[in-house]
Amino acid sequence: MSAEPHYTLYHPRWYRRRVSVWWWLQNRSYAGFVLREITSVFVAFFAVVYLWQLRALAQGPEAYAHFLARLKTPGFLALNGVAFLFVLFHAVTWFNLAPKAMVVRLSGKRVPDWIIAGLNYVAWLALSGAVAWILLPG
């Protein structure tokens, strides 16, 4: 808005509010949304760790042992713990939103939301189980 706003009967002087930098603290859903968006940073973090692991693996047993020792330091354990919680939040919030994006119709009826979300959770558990079965000894 200019310093000297133009105001006549047919050109009303409108007031335009600016969006505050803190808009996302206005209510809980906005804060939850921003938190969900931030989780992507931690998803990327796990991807980077994975790439780092692959690199260490390619460099030989010594480099890999060094990599494993690094992961066991308290700082890394804490960081991994926090990252894991964020990724969990990421997965749960997106699974809960899946029914909004996926409208499946079976014989003319819309499949209820809880079934769509539930199938996502089942697939998640099954895949996690399969990975655990491959990786965990015994």
Next chain:
Amino acid sequence: MPSTVALTVARYRPEQESEPTFQTYEVPFRKDWVVLDALNHIKDNLDGSLSFRWSCRMGVCGSCGMKVNGTPKLTCAAFLSDHLPGPVRVEPLDYFPVVRDLVVDLTDFMRKLKKVKPWIIRKEERPLGDGEYRQTPDQLDAYTQFSMCINCMLCYSACPIYGLESSFVGPAVIALAQRYNMDSRDQGAAERLEILSGHDGIWQCTFVGECTKVCPKNVDPAGAIQQYKLTGAVHWFKSLLLPWGTR
């Protein structure tokens, strides 16, 4: 039950002040009164200069949308008794320019709505003699939800993306475009694609989901947008793999 309740109402009188102020009014509390009744009481008995829009008083016209205690609501459906003990804060909808007091200018929405051609488009009209276009209940069901939109703009006021990126076409426009895209009589989906899939369309939406929460008609604009993202992505893949197939 209190005998009166305080209403803190946003005032903006452009000939007097350069930015909005708040004015508090004490109105009688009645169990069956909604915020709009209280505003009308103020207008009729306390301060005739207060400006606000309203018409039907029953959630059909979509004129009386305002922010009540920070949440976008139809004031004809916001009971005073749900906002006790007060004061009840009444403000104009966010992100639209305020013309006066609680009145906002909706030109931006109207301009964007027209761009998505919210009417039934036929490649070739059938002659009248051939009768009406028939629909099965299932075909009707596919778009009815989106057709319930009353253009009340609560979803725009709840959408921080629209606040930050004013070029975003917004929730109601996309839901209304889907209302016609999903209509079995319509053949205009390709004409709406450019706007919907373009820079200011669906991809601006980061799925905050508040538009759906505040919608008084259960239109679910957030759902409409996410579903269209799937359509848009499929169309993009097709145009990549079969460039001749999407022409």
